[in-house]
Amino acid sequence: MSPFASWSGGFGAIFLSLVVLIAVLAPWLSPYDPLVNNFDAAGQLRRLAPPSAAHLLGTTYYGLDVLSQLIHGTRIVLIVGITCAVLIALIGTNIGLIAGYYGGRVDTVLMRATDLAFGVPFIPFAVVLVALLGPSLWNTIIAISFLMWRSTARVIRSQVLSLRERGFVKAARIAGASDMRILYVHIFPNVLPMALLYVSFDIAWAVLAEASISFLGFGDPHQTSWGQMLYLAYVSGSIRQAWWWTVPPGAALSLFVIAVFLVGREYERLANPRLR
């Protein structure tokens, strides 16, 4: 393993810890309330003020402090990333385990459902579902998780297919272990490393998906997410001059996704020695 690889993993880990720290301390770190309009001394709304000592990253078209919005956005990122990853892992791993272990008709039905999920274009589906259910953070999370389990399910199933023929599973069956016990005590720990790897990448994809849904205008109007910031910058026609409003959320999103990828790659290297 080259020093460069471990360096990149380290960078990812440090950045992610920083995001968690900022999210926890958001109310104390942010200089202003992210949803309260700011006025200048003359009582005028501070529209699109460039970065200054008072507003380190300037203000938005609606007179909101960009830095405070950026800081509060970390909370949405973590809520969406973690909740979606847990939901996707729960659905995907269980479908994969059950389909691979029982085989036959159960497998056919579950894999047909997976094929169906693969046939649905992701962003359009999420937009339709969120619009129909009503824009809220929770509905966005549901819409994302509703489809994203598909790749985890396929990978876990193929792992289970080979695991169930192995000696230790046969030994457990001869010893009289129940299906549930074999599945969750004997097989599950063996697919766990792969499941965790997929979960780590799912965090990144889920965060990007939430940003995309928010950018299309279907985000939770009562929350400040990075995608929402970009949406408002775009629809208010401010992207031509207000770089301080468009660059920070986009760069933060990108860095977060890159950090997750780097940490995931590092984890893959550690969990799968053949890749070294």
Next chain:
Amino acid sequence: MAFWLYAARRAAHTAVTLVLLLVFMYVLFRLVPGDPTTIMLGTGELPFEAQQRLRELWGLDRPQWQQFVTYAGNLLTGDLGMSFYFRRPVIEIVWPMLLNTLVLMTPVVVISIVLGVVIGTWLGWRRGERIEEIGAILALIPRALPVFWIGIVLLALFAYELRWFPIGGMRQAFFFPETWYQELPFFDVARHLVLPVAAGVLTSMADPLMIQRTALIEVKHEDFMTHARARGLTERAQRRLARRTAFLPVLTYSAIMVGFAFGGQVLLEVVFNWPGIGRLMVNSVSQRDYPVAQATFFLMAAAVVTLNLLVDLAYGWLDPRIRQ
């Protein structure tokens, strides 16, 4: 299994998937509170009796399954219903937008694959060198960037600041060519294409690139490559041979990529105001124009499913083991 039998079976699977998608979508859109009489005419403005008459006229008083059968039957004849918003048949609205989407999507996919294969080959050939490791990380970065943000940055820089390219749309109204090259037939569309295609390529290039790179690393140590080296082929000829062999997995992926491209396409079209099917879908959902939303969504899903079928068929044709 004979190929035609395999093909028939896959095609039947696809047909079932499409019908299930259609049912799923139908149910999804029926979850919306109210029915077309309230959505089209607003609430409370119409006397109850008149609403009832309309329901009977439009068949909304019949059982849901009958309504679905009517809908599916109409769909087969190309009748996608009437748009609430445009008050015109959905097919008339969707069709030109679908063509516009293809105008944007085709260059994105083709350029992504060509660049991905070229750069992926180069990186795979230099496997183990420091430049390869840095290159692999650099190639992954654009994939992590939100495509709409790339679009915003490109617009701010090259359209607003430098004024090299238009700020969006597909054609300029009243475009008067000034020099000879501006009179070329597709000049106006082409200059509108540059920025969205650049943004699309940046994000879609990474996957074919990584697949080509991995395949090339595997191919490099195959016997035929040793043979090629022993025969005294130049480095360039060797690399070309390896590139061609490693290209097969990329080819498989390309059809899947077109399917996934619809997601990114929606975002691209919205950022760059491209009058395509993705932007139409987003607008129709916001305007509660459900017949149009339903049609665009189903068309995109049908495209993904059909492309997956084509990949399966190509695979089954090339590799008989798959047909088992």
